[in-house]
Amino acid sequence: MSAPYPISLCGEELWLLPEKAVYWPAQQALLVADVHFGKAAAYRSLGQPVPQGTTQQNIAVLDALLKALPCRQLIFLGDFLHGPGSHATATLQALAQWRARHRDLPMTLIRGNHDKRAGDPPATLNIGVVPEPMLLGPFALQHEPNPYPGRHVLAGHVHPVFRLNGRGRQRLRLACFRIGETVSLLPAFGAFTGGYQVERDDNCRIFVIGDNEIWPVTL
Known part of the structure; x- marks a missing residue:
């Protein structure tokens, strides 16, 4: 696991x-948005030539995080499966093997727009599925980034990226936290x-991901 970047939000670290x-840390909770398990398999089922191995890659990263961090719960902020074509045998077998390695860890999926099309994860994965929002502490955990009265919303759905402009024509589009x-x-x-490009303004902070590190944008 790479080095984390602590921030303070609503009195929580x-x-x-x-x-x-x-x-x-206070909840020992790992929050993950928009995994889209089986997206490549869904595209291949439509005859599109796309990369293989993305499900195993995503699982490997999750395994590393769960090994490195003391977790009491894993919460998916929507879009666990990509679509109906994500129910490919190889994808579901890989997920079943992964879940077996973490059988005692409570997992929750906050249903997103792709989950509504794909259907809930198989019951054998033992992942609780709830509608948004899931209220926890000062936060409303959601898929859609819609404001919620009296809570700070942590959401996915947008797949935010930020463009950094260098000298000349140098450009970088990096995944980010907004x-x-x-x-x-x-x-x-x-x-x-x-990803969808987001902008920075006086009312937000942007943290981009590059070279396995978190970088605050101070432009």
């Missing part, structure tokens, strides 16, 4: 992780998910 997740006044966005955890 959160660790931004270069692995594109958030760890909440920490706002009332709504904050987690980057997409999945290895094959794409």
Whole structure:
């Protein structure tokens, strides 16, 4: 696991992780958004030539985080499976083997838009599924980044990336955390998910992920 970047939000310490997740020490909770398990398999089922191995790559990162961090719960902020085509045998077998390695860890999925199309994870994975929001401490844990009265929203869905401009024509689009006044966005955890460019303003903080580190944007 790479070095975390602690921030303070609503009186709580959160660790931004270069692995594109958030760890909440007080709750011993790992928060992950937009894994989109089986996305590549879904595309291949439609005849699209896309990379293989993304499910195993995502699982390997999760395994490393769960080994390195004391976790009492793993919370997915929506879009666990990508779509109906994600129920490929190889994908579900890999997920079953992964779940067996962490059989005693409570896991919760906050249902996202792709989960509604894909269907809930198989019951054998023993992942609790709830609608948004999931209220925990000062936060409303959601998939959609919609404000929630009296709580700070931690959400996914957007797959935020930020563009850094260098000299000349140098450009970098990096996955990022966007920490706002009332709504904050987690980057997409999945290895094959794409991204939507977000902007920085006076009401938010941007933390980009590069070279396995978290970098605050101070432009």
